[in-house]
Amino acid sequence: xxxxxxxxxxxxxxxxxxxxxxxxxxxxxxxxxxxxxxxxxxxxxxxxxxxxxxxxxxxxxxxxxxxxxxxxxxxxxxxxxxxxxxxxxxxxxxxxxxxxxxxxxxxxxxxxxxxxxxxxxxxxxxxxxxxxxxxxxxxxxxxxxxxxxxxxxxxxxxxxxxxxxxxxxxxxxxxxxxxxxxxxxxxxxxxxxxxxxxxxxxxxxxxxxxxxxxxxxxxxxxxxxxxxxxxxxxxxxx
Amino acid sequence: xxxxxxxxxxxxxxxxxxxxxxxxxxxxxxxxxxxxxxxxxxxxxxxxxxxxxxxxxxxxxxxxxxxxxxxxxxxxxxxxxxxxxxxxxxxxxxxxxxxxxxxxxxxxxxxxxxxxxxxxxxxxxxxxxxxxxxxxxxxxxxxxxxxxxxxxxxxxxxxxxxxxxxxxxxxxxxx
Numbered sequence: 009x010x011x012x013x014x015x016x017x018x019x020x021x022x023x024x025x026x027x028x029x030x031x032x033x034x035x036x037x038x039x040x041x042x043x044x045x046x047x048x049x050x051x052x053x054x055x056x057x058x059x060x061x062x063x064x065x066x067x068x069x070x071x072x073x074x075x076x077x078x079x080x081x082x083x084x085x086x087x088x089x090x091x092x093x094x095x096x097x098x099x100x101x102x103x104x105x106x107x108x109x110x111x112x113x114x115x116x117x118x119x120x121x122x123x124x125x126x127x128x129x130x131x132x133x134x135x136x137x138x139x140x141x142x143x144x145x146x147x148x149x150x151x152x153x154x155x156x157x158x159x160x161x162x163x164x165x166x167x168x169x170x171x172x173x174x175x176x177x178x179x180x181x182x183x184x185x186x187x188x189x190x191x192x193x194x195x196x197x198x199x200x201x202x203x204x205x206x207x208x209x210x211x212x213x214x215x216x217x218x219x220x221x222x223x224x225x226x227x228x229x230x231x232x233x234x235x236x237x238x239x240x241x242x243x244x245x246x
Numbered sequence: 247x248x249x250x251x252x253x254x255x256x257x258x259x260x261x262x263x264x265x266x267x268x269x270x271x272x273x274x275x276x277x278x279x280x281x282x283x284x285x286x287x288x289x290x291x292x293x294x295x296x297x298x299x300x301x302x303x304x305x306x307x308x309x310x311x312x313x314x315x316x317x318x319x320x321x322x323x324x325x326x327x328x329x330x331x332x333x334x335x336x337x338x339x340x341x342x343x344x345x346x347x348x349x350x351x352x353x354x355x356x357x358x359x360x361x362x363x364x365x366x367x368x369x370x371x372x373x374x375x376x377x378x379x380x381x382x383x384x385x386x387x388x389x390x391x392x393x394x395x396x397x398x399x400x401x402x403x404x405x406x407x408x409x410x411x412x413x414x415x416x417x418x419x420x421x
Contacts, residue, residue, distance in 0.1 A: 021398035023372070023379060051405060052373075057343075058354040059373050063269040064283060071261040071290045075254045130320040133313055134296035 010034065016041055024048040113195050113210065116169045117188065117219045118203035125206075125221065129184050132161035132177035144174050148191045149215070149242055156238035168193055173216075180234070182226040187235060191216035200229065211235055215242035257294055264310050265290070270374050272314060275367065277359050281321070289314040307375060308385060315385075350408070357407045365400035368393050 011019075011034040019031055024045070026032075035045045135158070144163050145151050152160065161184060162177035170192035177184055197212035201219075208221045209228040218235050222228040265286060272282035272289075292313050293300075300309055343351060358366060371377040371385060379397070383390040 018394070018398055021401045022394035023397065048401075051401070054350065054354060055369075055373055055401075055404070057347075058351045058358060059270060059274060059370070061270050061273055063266040067269060067283065067286065068261055068265055070287060071265055072258055074287070074291050074294050075257040127320070130316060133292060133316060134299040137298075 010037065013040060013044075017044060020044060020048045024052045113169065113190070113193050113217070113219070114199070114201045114208075117201055117208045117210070117221065118206075120166065120168075120175075120188065121186065121206065121208070121221055122204060125186055128162055128164075128175065129177055129186065132179075132184055134161065136160040136163055145189075148172065148174055148189065150174075150189065150191065151240050153238035153240065155234055159234070178234070180226075180231055182222065182231075185226060185228060185231060186219075186221040187239075188219045188221065189213075189216065189239060189241075190218065191241060193217050198229075213239065213241045253297060257290075257297060260293065260306055260310070261290060264307060267374055268310060268314055271311065271370050272318070274358060274370050274374070275318060275363070276321075285314055285317055285321070288317050292317070308381065311371070311375065311385060353408065354404060357404045361400055361403060365396050365403065368396045369400040372397060 011030060016031070016034045019026055019028075035041055138157060141152055141157050141160055141163055144165060156178065159178040159180065160176060161179050162175075164175050166173055166175040166188065168188070168190040170190070173191060173193075174189040176187045176189065178187055193216055195210040195212055195217040197210070199210040201208040201210065205223065206221055207224050207226075207228055208219045209232065211218045211220065211232050213236070218239060220228040220231050220235060222231075268289060269282055269286045272285040273279065276282055276285065289310060293310060296313075300306060358369075361369070367386065368382045371382045372379075377385065379390050379393050382393045382397075386393070
């Protein structure tokens with residue numbers, strides 16, 4: 009069945025350079041269709057001209073500098089990272105101890121996530137190299153199985169009520185979800201914490217515990233298997 | 247693991263191929279020259295860090311756009327960028343036009359900047375990057391028919407603006 013003019017105009021407005029055979033047949037089927045197509049193409053050229061802005065002359069040079077700078081300084085990165093990590097964990101631990109002498113896990117989870125949880129989700133743009141995951145978790149006497157490590161999009165050390173833990177962002181069928189591993193905290197398994205439009209599901213592990221944090225629509229309790237089956241605790245196995 | 251030289255060469259190829267279009271895209275989604283430049287630099291900084299995760303080079307363009315869009319969203323989480331008296335947006339040009347063409351182009355630009363983001367973004371992906379409706383649908387996470395409707399409406403709004411107000415008009419009420 010041939011295309012009527014109204015359908016043709018809608019397709020034309022959505023994509024003037026449409027190369028679908030039915031569309032092209034319709035385009036050449038009558039002067040009315042041809043005229044509409046010519047007008048659309050003329051408008052498209054104006055649109056392209058309007059959007060064709062020039063980039064700053066030195067933009068490419070600046071971007072190329074990113075790679076050069078990173079390669080030049082790569083040898084210092086592990087040392088700098090280690091130093092930053094020690095400072096950050098130390099400062100966070102001191103701050104935490106000063107301001108939270110007694111704190112329960114439920115309060116900790118809500119406050120910790122409010123601090124930078126959303127920001128870290130936004131930074132979780134790419135898979136995390138296996139060695140980075142191992143570097144964090146092995147020092148907490150834990151390791152991640154493939155089901156967890158392949159989903160990992162971000163990992164860093166973080167302070168917990170009783171020491172140091174890991175703040176992770178993992179990719180799931182329901183979107184990005186935060187997991188906080190607390191190797192020195194015991195929790196009652198299966199508690200749900202509601203805070204600021206988020207939910208945290210607390211999971212007791214063999215050693216320590218974890219909080220799985222997401223929006224209510226992400227049904228975080230259903231993700232417990234990923235954590236319980238893939239986050240092995242109490243031993244820095246590789 | 248690729249050598250530093252290979253990695254740098256690959257990165258520079260991406261920068262050469264996509265930095266100008268990414269800058270244009272950033273410029274038109276945020277309407278601010280300095281912020282657009284920051285967004286593109288931050289995009290490539292993140293791209294450098296995650297470069298080894300880009301296995302399929304043909305996916306590079308979409309990958310970079312995704313990084314840029316996330317970075318832009320983060321910018322809004324941190325603060326609302328100072329935006330914009332549309333008439334005062336500084337846009338870099340490298341072409342020479344007749345006065346009448348220039349006026350028409352400037353009016354069209356004001357219209358583009360006033361378009362609601364849901365119309366503007368698909369239009370930019372199509373015109374700046376040459377994305378198909380399917381690719382836009384995938385990039386924005388909305389259905390193809392919704393993309394087509396938004397593209398159609400975006401163009402209709404811009405055409406109506408040009409027809410209604412000619413080269414002297416006020417376009418505010420159309421958006």
